[in-house]
Amino acid sequence: MLGKIARKLRIFGFDTVYESKIDDMDILNSSKYHGRIVLTSDRALFRRCKKKGLDTILVDKRTEVENLVTIFRSLDVESINSQELPNFCTCCNGLLDTIIDKNSIKNKIPDRLLHTKDIFYKCSQCNKIYWIGSHMERIARLIKEINMKL
Ligand SMILES: [Zn+2]
Incomplete structure (x- = not known):
């Protein structure tokens, strides 16, 4: 569940680190060090973080939408904007670079995309390629649902 939420937060433009196998002490130290x-x-x-004075949010609701709403309320976010330009790789949180010459990636994407899309992004860390696609409609619906509850 948290992995999926991390991906959504990145889509919404939040710099989000996700670790599923990390011990509590490392989480405490790393978030203190990086101010996360x-x-x-x-x-x-959650209680240990609070005790150490770290900003922490308990994500224990049943649905993804409820959890995202809880997170944004805790952060005093009043509404989520559709990201016109994606910022972070949903897989690794790397920064995305706009690809200037789409022919430079023609071996990495299906032909039909090369002909129908003009704007592509590449993750600066894992090299994953992104483009604005039909999943943006699903994201737009999710944003609407969240904003109605904020
Ligand atoms: Zn990446």
Whole structure:
């Protein structure tokens, strides 16, 4: 569940690190060092973070939408904007670069995309290629649903 939420947060333009195999001490140290907010479904970890004075949000609702609404309320986010330009790789949180010459990636994407799309992005870390596609409609619906609840 948190992995999926991390991907959504990146789509919404939030710089989000996700680790599924990391021990609590490392989470505490790393978030303190990097000034990050800890999102966790683990009540014990949530309490430890609070005790250490770290910003932390308990993500323990049943649905993704409820969890995202909880997170944004905690962050005083009043509404989510559709990202006109994607910022972060949904897989690794790397920054996305706009590809200037789409022919430079023609071996990496299906032909039909090369002919129908003009704007592509490449992750600066894992090299994954992105384009604005039909999933944006699903995201737009999700944003609408979240904004209605904020
Ligand atoms: Zn990446």
